[in-house]
Amino acid sequence: MPVLLCQAKAQFFRMLGHPVRIRVLELLLDGPKAVRDLLAEIDVEASNLSAQLAVLRRSGIVTATREGSTVVYVLAGADVAELLGVARRILTEVLAGQNELLVELRKEAVR
Known part of the structure; x- marks a missing residue:
């Protein structure tokens, strides 16, 4: 297996390697969720959740859409x-x- 592919896989698993990110993904299994709903389910500061959502979004594992002033996340x-x-x-x-x-x-x- 090429080294670059192994590195990409390792980076993917590192992206998953945070409890808040895993919890977000588990919550999104039930369908799209607004940030406020995720915050209500996960005991973290809004800034921490925002940072973890950004990691998931950059990786392409979740997508976000804006509905008015609400941002809704869904599994990709x-x-x-x-x-x-x-x-x-x-x-x-x-x-x-x-x-x-x-x-x-x-x-x-x-x-």
Whole structure:
């Protein structure tokens, strides 16, 4: 795999690497949301949310439209929803594996 492609993929995953951005994407799974609605759901300052939305917008993963004085965000495509679902499944498997390890460690501690 070419180095440039690997770098682009790494940059993409870094873009996803912020809890506020992930939360925004999860909220947008339900459909378009105005900034005020996102603020009501996410416990961050407006300036922080604005900065995180700008990162998502620049990456092309969300789009924004202005409706009067309101800015509404939406996922750029269905692939984002699929990506979040895959991430959830992987995380579930990883955490299940860690739980199994914890059970084994506790069994050894009793011996």
